[in-house]
Amino acid sequence: MTTLSLPARAKAEGAEIHWGDESGLRSDDVRGRSYAPKGQTPVVRVSNKRHGLSVISTVTNKGEMRWKIFDGALNADILIDFMQRLIRGAKKKIFLVLDNLRVHHAKPVKAWLAANKERIEAVLRAQQQPRTQPCRDPQCRSEAGCHQARTGANQAAVGQGNLQPSAKRAAPTRARQKVL
Known part of the structure; x- marks a missing residue:
C-alpha cells in the first residue's frame, strides 16, 4: 500500500493515520555566541560531557501527537513498546x-x-516518495527549545538529568498531554 491510497483505505476501515518519525536530542551544541569587554577574547565555558536522548513521535492529520523519550538508539524492543502504548x-x-x-x-x-x-498496521514510505514528514515540525520545535534552554551560563551545566525536562518544556502543550 502507498501513502497516496492510505486516506481512502483509512476512511473505509474507520481507522486513524499516524505519521511517525524518530529524532535525537544532544547537549553538545556550541553556538559561538558570547560577549567580552573590548580588547579581550570572548570565552564560552562548555561542558565536555555529551548527553543525549532520543524521541519517537507520531502525529495524526488532526494534529494529535504521541511521543516517547528514551535513552540510546531506537531498537525493536523500544519500537514495540511504543506501538503497544500507541494502541492501548x-x-x-x-x-x-x-x-x-x-x-x-x-x-x-x-x-x-x-x-x-x-489494531495497528505499519505502512513504510517508499524511498522515491517526497519527504513529507509532519512529525518533523514538532521535533524541530523541541530541538530548538532544548537549544534555548542550554544557552548562556547554564550551557555547561546541562546533563542527562535536565535535558529531558528541557525537551518536555519545549514540546507543544497539546503533545505534552499525550506522552507515552
Whole structure:
C-alpha cells in the first residue's frame, strides 16, 4: 500500500493515520555566541560531557501527537513498546506511517505487527516518495527549545538529568498531554 491510497483505505476501515518519525536530542551544541569587554577574547565555558536522548513521535492529520523519550538508539524492543502504548487507548485501528529505518524491518517488529494486525498496521514510505514528514515540525520545535534552554551560563551545566525536562518544556502543550 502507498501513502497516496492510505486516506481512502483509512476512511473505509474507520481507522486513524499516524505519521511517525524518530529524532535525537544532544547537549553538545556550541553556538559561538558570547560577549567580552573590548580588547579581550570572548570565552564560552562548555561542558565536555555529551548527553543525549532520543524521541519517537507520531502525529495524526488532526494534529494529535504521541511521543516517547528514551535513552540510546531506537531498537525493536523500544519500537514495540511504543506501538503497544500507541494502541492501548485507541478506539480505532491505527495506520502507522514510518520511514524505512532498519529497525522497522526487524523480525520481532514484523512478528508483533502480525499478531496485532487488527489494531495497528505499519505502512513504510517508499524511498522515491517526497519527504513529507509532519512529525518533523514538532521535533524541530523541541530541538530548538532544548537549544534555548542550554544557552548562556547554564550551557555547561546541562546533563542527562535536565535535558529531558528541557525537551518536555519545549514540546507543544497539546503533545505534552499525550506522552507515552
